[in-house]
Amino acid sequence: MPIGIITNVCAILFGGIAGALGGEIMSDSFKEGLNMTFSLCSICMGIYAIAPMKNLAAVVFAVILGTSLGIIFHLGKAINRGAQGMQHFISKFINAPSEMDQVTFETTLVTVIVLFCASGTGIYGTLTEGINGDATILISKSILDFFAAVIFGANLGAVVSLIAVPQIIILTIIFSLANFIVPLTTPDMILDFKATGGVLMLASGFRITKIKMFPTADMIPIMIVIMPISWLWTNVIVPLIH
Template identity: 80%
Template sequence: MPIGIITSVGAILFGGIVGAISGKLMSERLKTGLNMVFSICSITMGIYAIAPLKNLAAVTFAVIIGTSIGIIFHLGDAINRGARGMQRFISKFIKGPSELEEKAFEDTLVTVIVLFCASGTGIYGTLTEGINGDATILISKSILDFFAAIIFGANLGAVVSLIAVPQLIILTLIFLLAHVVVPLTTPTMIFDFKAAGGVLMLASGFRITHIKMFPTADMIPIMAVIMPISWLWTNWVVPLIN
């Protein structure tokens, strides 16, 4: 198993456990404060990822088309069901949230799943490791993920550690496909891909503190359509415009 993926998955697994344990010792004020801090960090990282984009129109089209695909195929509903299943499993061993908190709990858990499993940096880092064995990006991201998992674990409990399972499956599949995908990309496509991931991080940051409940789960297909759209825009549309 690639070292970068092991590190990334381990960061979520153990960070979630540490957060669940330490959360009992934290005041509600501290938990709320840390949650808000991570929200602004997510927004900041989203802005940073979007800044170097090459084709604003391509990213915009990808956001619209990708989100439409997610909504049409009810991807958000499927991920919500998965989140509820994870909570039911963990509640057999550890007490879950109260009924009054259930909706907010599920909304936050879905946001966390998207952040950890559909991050542009995580996917790009996995592709990089798959093509040349360089795990630097994933290891660097794992440091942030570890502390993020602690923050969310303190608020949501040990269920956060279970996100390591779908993350492992997704990153492993991307790793195996790296030799097929990476040779087909260009630097412009990579910049636009990272920007699309930045849009997801922005939406997640707003959603974490309930500023605006963007359908982040339905937005995941953005990451699948951005590269083809970026290529089409660069090679077909831009020559026509010029």
Template identity: 70%
Template sequence: MSEQEFDATLVTVIVLFCASGTGIYGSLTEGMSGDASILISKSILDFFTAAIFAANLGFVVSMIAIPQVLIFVLLYLLAGVIYPLTTATMIADFKAAGGVLMLATGFHMVQIKMFPTADMIPAMIVVMPLSWLWINFVLPIL
């Protein structure tokens, strides 16, 4: 595997593990309601996915656990602050943005279309404020 292919695969794996809608939504869900079922399911899936990617990338895959834990623990802790500010529509928009990111990652992995998945990560941060603005300011005008 060339260095360029290695780097592209590593970015894909980082996005897959650290910026997935399932992990982010699971961390927020556990922080808001105490339901850990999504994170448990994601952990099982990540274990097998990491084993597959480790065949190509080696021990580097295990290092992805460090930023993943930091991101998910931070989201878990912030969930108590975020929860009172969210609506069901905002959560649905957040899940949709995570789904689009996962779809783009899947297309990138099977080399159907090379989306810049790392550039899409900020959408996970901006989607809730934009959803709130849409619901409270744009939608009433329409």
């Protein structure tokens, strides 16, 4: 039983509901302040994840290649359609926040989906639990995710809790593949992988407060291409250079 995954999913589910229920009694300035605070937290976590990386060139190449693939295959548009579907479903039961225009609502929701479902810490924590049963990383992440879901739930409404659905699907697949993936990795590859997750968190932090609207959904493939690129850089390119 993947305890860490269940804990993390429940944190999103109940945090989103709590935020939606409490959002009506929160002032706009309070919600905006919380939003800016979480943006800062996301940026700080991104910097923390990037700092230990081993191969800067591999990470940079992965970011460029992965984002290019996402844009070519219109991944961002696909995720945006999914976000719209989630909103339409929940609007049958609960109205979306009336003070937020549709475009802002959808772009913010896409940012939150990426933040919860494509986190480097979340994926790494799932791999760790899948290989040795240690749920510590995911449980620790769940604490932060709960309060993040409350913040976003207060702004976006109960639709935030529905992000638990794609999240549990993605993490369960990764959990099932852990025994195949982890033996193929090295410590350096893991550090580079976490660094690309940090890049996504940085981009999400800037996007949350509209400093710069990075295409975070289109950037998701960087989490897939970084492992082979890191391996090629360490085992093929570096020996050629030296």
